Amino acid sequence: MQTISNHLPTERLQALDAAHHMHPFTAGAELAARGARVITSARGVMLTDSDGVQILDAMAGLWCVNIGYGREELAEAAARQMRELPYYNTFFQTTHVPAIALAAKLAELAPGDLDHVFFAAGGSEANDTNIRMVRHYWAAKGKPSKRIIISRRNAYHGSTMGAASLGGMAAMHAQGGLPIPDIHHIDQPDWWSEGGDMTPEEFGLERARQLERAIEKLGEDNVAAFIAEPVQGAGGVIVPPDSYWPEIQRICDEREILLIADEVITGFGRTGNWFGSQTWNIRPDIMTIAKGLSSGYAPIGGSLVRGEVAGVIAEAGEFNHGYTYSGHPVSAAVALENLRIMEEERVVEHVREVAAPHLAHRWAALADHPLVGEARLSGLMASIALTPDKAARAPFASPAGTVGLICRERCFANGLVMRHVGDRMIVAPPLVITPAEIDLLIERAVQSLDETLAKLREDGLMKAG
Numbered sequence: 303m304q305t306i307s308n309h310l311p312t313e314r315l316q317a318l319d320a321a322h323h324m325h326p327f328t329a330g331a332e333l334a335a336r337g338a339r340v341i342t343s344a345r346g347v348m349l350t351d352s353d354g355v356q357i358l359d360a361m362a363g364l365w366c367v368n369i370g371y372g373r374e375e376l377a378e379a380a381a382r383q384m385r386e387l388p389y390y391n392t393f394f395q396t397t398h399v400p401a402i403a404l405a406a407k408l409a410e411l412a413p414g415d416l417d418h419v420f421f422a423a424g425g426s427e428a429n430d431t432n433i434r435m436v437r438h439y440w441a442a443k444g445k446p447s448k449r450i451i452i453s454r455r456n457a458y459h460g461s462t463m464g465a466a467s468l469g470g471m472a473a474m475h476a477q478g479g480l481p482i483p484d485i486h487h488i489d490q491p492d493w494w495s496e497g498g499d500m501t502p503e504e505f506g507l508e509r510a511r512q513l514e515r516a517i518e519k520l521g522e523d524n525v526a527a528f529i530a531e532p533v534q535g536a537g538g539v540i541v542p543p544d545s546y547w548p549e550i551q552r553i554c555d556e557r558e559i560l561l562i563a564d565e566v567i568t569g570f571g572r573t574g575n576w577f578g579s580q581t582w583n584i585r586p587d588i589m590t591i592a593k594g595l596s597s598g599y600a601p602i603g604g605s606l607v608r609g610e611v612a613g614v615i616a617e618a619g620e621f622n623h624g625y626t627y628s629g630h631p632v633s634a635a636v637a638l639e640n641l642r643i644m645e646e647e648r649v650v651e652h653v654r655e656v657a658a659p660h661l662a663h664r665w666a667a668l669a670d671h672p673l674v675g676e677a678r679l680s681g682l683m684a685s686i687a688l689t690p691d692k693a694a695r696a697p698f699a700s701p702a703g704t705v706g707l708i709c710r711e712r713c714f715a716n717g718l719v720m721r722h723v724g725d726r727m728i729v730a731p732p733l734v735i736t737p738a739e740i741d742l743l744i745e746r747a748v749q750s751l752d753e754t755l756a757k758l759r760e761d762g763l764m765k766a767g
């Protein structure tokens with residue numbers, strides 16, 4: 303077999319990639335025609351590609367490299383664990399030290415009585431666990447009819463059959479026979495796009511009360527749980543109006559349903575607290591975690607579960623569920639080292655006291671740009687809505703995503719990874735980002751917005767639809 307190294311010419315790597323590698327969430331033929339960007343190394347918040355170009359990664363990979371790239375201690379932790387015990391499972395009455403230590407650490411960090419954890423290899427798997435766990439929980443309590451899980455349109459909960467069914471992305475449901483039965487979707491709290499004449503506060507209440515109406519319509523006896531991201535991530539960093547979560551919490555408190563907070567993005571410091579539930583004052587029964595748990599250095603996820611729920615599951619006999627890599631020792635060791643560094647270096651405090659206030663200040667000013675409607679953020683996750691007409695909060699006449707893609711391409715060309723979701727541009731940089739790096743991020747973003755605006759005018763795309 304030939305050795306594939308970083309020293310092959312970029313075109314050769316791209317040709318091999320196109321010939322053999324199927325990419326997630328990518329139009330394969332289009333990618334093959336243009337060639338994928340090959341990332342070869344990274345340090346801090348900076349990526350280096352196969353041509354030696356430096357790119358500021360304002361997405362922390364896929365919202366996960368919270369601690370930044372190139373941390374030697376995590377590599378050491380992985381190597382140490384691989385030498386000592388590279389693998390053992392946690393099925394059938396066995397366990398190992400990394401899984402024990404990580405479970406105990408998570409119980410300590412998590413708010414309230416979320417003191418048990420069921421491990422998975424990522425967020426999708428964890429949400430599949432949640433589907434089975436909440437249904438099994440109600441069945442064990444003698445209420446097997448409580449099966450329906452209420453979720454939201456444009457939510458992202460992962461890509462497996464179960465998780466993508468929980469998610470509310472129409473483009474995902476259109477492929478492969480989704481959703482699975484007994485998932486019900488209500489609308490998202492996206493005031494900019496869907497708020498009409500309501501104030502954000504009125505709109506937040508209206509959208510939260512959809513949950514109440516859905517429970518009434520479906521019957522409380524048939525509803526197991528409500529799942530939501532504290533702040534929608536992949537849906538476009540949709541920061542809900544302040545009225546939204548208190549009303550959701552009230553409804554969940556008054557009804558006999560479980561609340562699942564999908565904290566795969568918002569967990570581990572992203573919003574300026576350890577968990578988004580603390581920032582938004584949410585009291586979940588189950589919390590989905592992944593991504594930042596290991597800063598993406600090793601695949602791991604899980605479900606943090608309230609003691610009462612875990613107790614019911616434990617009493618109900620065997621839970622016929624698990625993954626070969628549930629609590630994988632190397633991933634658990636890496637996650638533990640990541641959490642140790644986050645505590646020692648006060649990364650969450652850095653987000654809350656330094657990085658997020660600085661980004662908030664610079665990000666808000668983007669709303670003055672002629673192309674930008676709203677600029678929203680929660681901690682270090684932020685979005686801007688691009689629009690041809692701010693006053694009307696109008697979408698573009700071109701198909702959604704046309705303008706966003708143009709902007710993303712300009713960002714790449716200017717050495718910045720900023721993602722587009724439709725015609726929203728989003729960032730979620732590593733949590734260790736410094737104020738100077740935030741200034742560089744903003745400088746490159748403004749340059750890219752200017753170039754995008756010029757191109758839209760040139761191509762006659764600055765039109766409302």
Ligand SMILES: *Cc1c(COP(=O)(O)O)cnc(C)c1O
Binds near residue numbers: 429458459460567
């Ligand atoms: C990424 C993500 C997931 C899925 O996690 P994977 O590790 O990709 O399976 C689930 N929920 C949210 C909110 C996410 O952002």
